[in-house]
Amino acid sequence: MTPLSATAVGKRYRDRWAVRDCSFTLPEGKVVALIGPNGAGKSTLLRMAAGLVRPTTGELRTFGAPVRGRIHPDVSFLAQDRPLHRDLTVRELERFCAAMNDRWSTDRVHEVLGLLADVDLDAKVGTLSGGVVTQVAIAMALGRLPRLLLLDEPLADLDPLARDETLRIIMTEVAERETTVVMSSHLLADLREVCDHVLLVDDGLVQVDGDIEEVLARHRILVGPPTGESTVEGTLVSATRTQRQSTLLVRDAGPVPEGWADSEPDLESLAMGYLRASRERRASARRR
Numbered sequence: 216m217t218p219l220s221a222t223a224v225g226k227r228y229r230d231r232w233a234v235r236d237c238s239f240t241l242p243e244g245k246v247v248a249l250i251g252p253n254g255a256g257k258s259t260l261l262r263m264a265a266g267l268v269r270p271t272t273g274e275l276r277t278f279g280a281p282v283r284g285r286i287h288p289d290v291s292f293l294a295q296d297r298p299l300h301r302d303l304t305v306r307e308l309e310r311f312c313a314a315m316n317d318r319w320s321t322d323r324v325h326e327v328l329g330l331l332a333d334v335d336l337d338a339k340v341g342t343l344s345g346g347v348v349t350q351v352a353i354a355m356a357l358g359r360l361p362r363l364l365l366l367d368e369p370l371a372d373l374d375p376l377a378r379d380e381t382l383r384i385i386m387t388e389v390a391e392r393e394t395t396v397v398m399s400s401h402l403l404a405d406l407r408e409v410c411d412h413v414l415l416v417d418d419g420l421v422q423v424d425g426d427i428e429e430v431l432a433r434h435r436i437l438v439g440p441p442t443g444e445s446t447v448e449g450t451l452v453s454a455t456r457t458q459r460q461s462t463l464l465v466r467d468a469g470p471v472p473e474g475w476a477d478s479e480p481d482l483e484s485l486a487m488g489y490l491r492a493s494r495e496r497r498a499s500a501r502r503r
């Protein structure tokens with residue numbers, strides 16, 4: 216069953232739309248990279264999916280059920296501010312979470328905590344570093360035995376080793392339990408390693424939605440002379456130009472014209488291309 220879908224979802228705060236007309240259907244048992252610049256609407260989308268924020272328009276569904284003000288029992292959400300009880304020890308926090316949740320696995324939490332090098336079960340949460348708090352919060356999120364795990368910037372405050380440790384836990388979760396994971400992050404190189412699906416939002420709109428391999432294969436980077444863009448077939452997403460050359464991100468490109476070199480973009484250059492294009496659209500709308 217579809218873990219998460221959105222139909223024409225929008226969220227307006229006062230006179231500004233944080234998310235606009237978003238529609239997507241996420242695949243089951245995959246890791247979804249939710250990417251976009253600061254303020255794109257990623258957290259708002261995740262918070263709406265978790266039932267913490269009510270959409271202004273449209274509807275989100277988790278496992279077929281409309282999200283109406285409360286989190287689905289099969290969904291866990293790691294909020295960006297990691298709202299854990301800071302005066303409890305990790306061990307006490309686990310007992311607290313166990314009491315608060317109808318379905319809970321203490322064994323699963325201890326299994327995950329056991330894989331984390333820096334977690335002291337008897338330390339108060341408030342005394343842990345930001346990165347360790349994130350890891351503890353992920354362990355607690357997994358205690359609910361979710362089928363959909365929504366993670367808002369889970370890698371942001373982790374050092375490279377802790378990031379690797381945490382990504383391994385997430386990947387094992389997906390492989391062994393077929394959990395669907397939606398992960399927002401700015402760390403595109405890390406995401407590329409683990410994600411199967413990409414949802415790129417900017418200015419509240421979904422710009423790209425699809426299987427990462429398919430999305431990348433549909434795009435080409437073409438580098439060629441500064442004049443001569445008219446010989447390039449396909450949909451131009453964005454272009455950077457110097458006096459010597461043009462670099463184009465093109466969707467569904469035709470044959471490579473003479474004098475041009477082409478390559479497949481990586482996730483970073485794809486994202487940069489779309490973000491550059493939407494920034495230019497915003498700038499030209501302001502000028503009008």
Ligand SMILES: Nc1ncnc2c1ncn2[C@@H]1O[C@H](COP(=O)(O)OP(=O)(O)OP(=O)(O)O)[C@@H](O)[C@H]1O
Nearest residue numbers: 228232233234251252253254255256257258259260
């Ligand atoms: N509670 C709120 N009240 C008013 N505006 C809000 C609120 N929450 C978010 N916004 C605005 O909505 C827009 C989208 O914010 P959101 O936090 O969803 O973006 P984001 O993509 O998660 O950004 P970041 O990468 O910086 O975390 C921003 O312009 C933000 O200022």
